[in-house]
Amino acid sequence: DVDLIVLSGDVTNTGSVTEGREFEKLFAPLLRKLVIVPGNHDRGTNDYASRVTRQRVWVRQATGLYFICADSTQPLSTATFLAHGCVTQQDIEQITEAARAAPPKDFVGLILHHHLFEARPDSLGEAAADAFKLPFSAPLDGGRELLAPCLYARTLPWRCRCRSRK
Numbered sequence: 001d002v003d004l005i006v007l008s009g010d011v012t013n014t015g016s017v018t019e020g021r022e023f024e025k026l027f028a029p030l031l032r033k034l035v036i037v038p039g040n041h042d043r044g045t046n047d048y049a050s051r052v053t054r055q056r057v058w059v060r061q062a063t064g065l066y067f068i069c070a071d072s073t074q075p076l077s078t079a080t081f082l083a084h085g086c087v088t089q090q091d092i093e094q095i096t097e098a099a100r101a102a103p104p105k106d107f108v109g110l111i112l113h114h115h116l117f118e119a120r121p122d123s124l125g126e127a128a129a130d131a132f133k134l135p136f137s138a139p140l141d142g143g144r145e146l147l148a149p150c151l152y153a154r155t156l157p158w159r160c161r162c163r164s165r166k
Contacts, residue, residue, distance in 0.1 A: 019048065
């Protein structure tokens with residue numbers, strides 16, 4: 001039996017409520033077990049992401065598991081292919097608090113949509129995006145710092161530099 005299923009965003013293509021309802025219908029038997037963290041595609045036209053969560057940071061737990069979920073999207077990204085994530089200082093403080101509150105023996109996971117580190121391109125399109133330095137191809141500012149509470153005994157103070165890329 002599965003305790004939780006984690007989806008780190010882009011459950012829709014354009015953020016429309018219609019696409020969201022299709023997703024919900026398709027995954028209806030699993031909805032109670034789903035942990036959905038929105039992606040930039042979920043923020044499109046009708047902002048389906050706001051149906052998924054109204055919080056920037058929250059926690060989901062199951063036996064021995066402690067997931068810190070962080071919404072790394074920027075509100076209502078109409079050009080989803082140009083969207084870049086952002087995690088604010090307030091988000092980081094909430095992530096740190098959540099990490100410190102985790103039960104000592106639980107596995108702690110940080111779940112968000114946008115990548116924290118440079119990634120090797122998986123396709124020619126991604127290679128071109130990297131070459132032209134398109135906003136969505138860059139990792140989140142402060143990505144390495146986001147892992148600190150989960151990797152280092154959950155007690156280190158840390159900061160993030162976040163700038164909006166439009």
